[in-house]
Amino acid sequence: RLEQNILGNWDPRGRHPPERRLLILGGPQSGKTSTANSILGDEVFDIGTETTHSNVGQTEIYGRRVTVVDTPPWAIPSDPEDIPERIRQESQRGAALLRPGPHTLLA
Ligand SMILES: Nc1nc2c(ncn2[C@@H]2O[C@H](COP(=O)(O)OP(=O)(O)OP(=O)(O)O)[C@@H](O)[C@H]2O)c(=O)[nH]1
Numbered sequence: 001r002l003e004q005n006i007l008g009n010w011d012p013r014g015r016h017p018p019e020r021r022l023l024i025l026g027g028p029q030s031g032k033t034s035t036a037n038s039i040l041g042d043e044v045f046d047i048g049t050e051t052t053h054s055n056v057g058q059t060e061i062y063g064r065r066v067t068v069v070d071t072p073p074w075a076i077p078s079d080p081e082d083i084p085e086r087i088r089q090e091s092q093r094g095a096a097l098l099r100p101g102p103h104t105l106l107a
């Protein structure tokens, strides 16, 4: 039943179900990397140290390719101009790793 729910209307006689691309964004130490590892089903990315670069991981869940990008922490300052250039660039690079774009943002 779980498998049926996840697959939705996918016809198992046909091709693989479509890929899902997830971008994980959020504040410092909020569990982004742990969430990415949970989805990927393995300790793919290091936790316990701050993520400094966007990283991409892939797995297959019931025949469906799932691509996950973990990103460095966002600390939203009162003035958006104060977002560090490094974070700005890495977040954009993270989104670009999910070309043509993410289906889902997890924040
Ligand atoms: N209690 C509890 N601890 C968690 C949970 N998820 C992650 N942690 C812990 O919180 C700490 C930070 O987890 P990360 O997954 O590295 O968090 P992060 O958001 O990727 O951190 P940065 O990359 O530094 O922004 C680690 O010590 C994890 O073990 C959770 O659901 N519950």
Ligand SMILES: [Mg+2]
Pocket (backbone or CB within 6 Å): 032, 033, 034, 049, 050, 051, 070, 071
């Ligand atoms: Mg992290």
